[in-house]
Amino acid sequence: HGLGQVQVYVGENLSYPEEKITSGTAEEISALDFPSLSVMMILNEDAQSFTSTVHGLADDLFQRSKVPMTKQEVRSVSMSKLQPKATDLIYDIGAGTGSCSIELALLASRGKVWAFERNPVAVELLGKNKALFGVDNLEVIAGEALENIKGMPAPDCVFVGGSGGDLCEMLDVIYAKNSDCRVVINAITVETLAEVAAYYKEHPAYSLEIVNVFVARSKHLGSYNLMMAQNPVYVMTALKKED
Template structure:
């Protein structure tokens, strides 16, 4: 016999409620609350239904906001008709998904209210279907700087640790100073307030704990701090990067970098290894592409590690991790990569390529650059035993320069680039 979803006797109702309280709910939501045996919610939510005339005696159970505590309260009262109260839409950065994962989706019925974020965008008269949204109770602000940097509109659920004034100051600290900010407090309540101002103004005031922060990009401004004007997503000029003077010139040239990154096929959420990262040019540009991923720059020279970190600051990337150590030992505890770049001229290149290939995820890509034919032969032979897809490029470049009024060309040393993709297990 078939059963409709939600027809079990132990159905749990998750009801969204706003600052307008019980009277702001639909008739169905009101009747659901009135017929409850047990109502579970944070103190503020329970206060919104404190004066309701219930159909029968009801037990109100206060929770601190910890989702595992809600699960415990539900399990303790599984033989009763339970209503869980949540602010706004329980499915929008709310409690519903967590409860489903713990107790099973079929046990729940969701009765949503208007989300705080919907109300906030309505108050500032902006559409929100194209906005970047995040909940700072579950997401690190530093991890989303890159998304904020390129967004036209941003909606942030703030947290106790990250109220609007702290967020505003952190944005200013990393050069994200080109947004108009709106702090929307106590939406739907009699003491509702919307404050509009520059980030500097927002950073100097405090606000009610019940708030949403909206950022609207000012017209005709760049998607990066002024200090980064002229810097590209990849293929930046070599002199844009700090380099150790005794080793100057060993940085992967911009043209080679561009080809290598194309062969790596870095995605938005890729995990990337840059083995022998030097000054970090490849790692930094990979991090700019993989803005939702993570890039690991492995380097054994402490001075170069410092330069990588300085260069990362210059380019404003926050998803790059420096690893001081020698490969392959330094690779042991890193997560499996989607992309691996190996640069260098030592005899270890072929061995590192083989070890890195084994760690690659399926469909992952490996790119190695080298300057000697001996290394090309060795790397190619080893990788051909592991994959049928191995490509070799010899790149000859010459850069033009002016000598008086004539253009002359200065050749770069030829570079060999070997790339492969992990499409199948090793052949017999």
């Protein structure tokens, strides 16, 4: 990762007669062996905040639990469709683990992201992932999104990962704030797909694109790799038609 010259100190068997402290670069220290009762301190005078050069971060970079998470491949497609700008104000509705919230906050580095989530466990996890990535432009809003978005600034774009049954009402509120807002909605059920299609049929000022994303990941089975299918996801993008 380009950190081979970072200064490292290793303390072995601290407080014991055989206590020993070794210093060197990360590259030098990595070639040495130390006993299990050791403590390592890393000093990086040129430390920089985390920056993302691409969207679609690996899933294992995030803290996880049983809370739903938009997986890497679907997340990458969703971010591509939403096309957030560096200065955008963004809503992430139904934020879950916060993988999309984090990605959006990194992409909109000079803007702001509000992550709306009603599940207390997910809200706690969102806070942990916010701290993990150090994204100060992300604000976690606990509670029902429909009520909470009403008092928020007008968004430039909105990602909806879960609506709690209030999708159409939320879209009405969003478009009342900014009729040009870019919207991407993810869904795994046919019912939500039908609801979104029906909504935009009644709102002809917007074009609706629907992409069904199928992803399969390899899993080791002995000396073989077996492809395990993930749930197919509808990625729906709504953009206002040009005059």
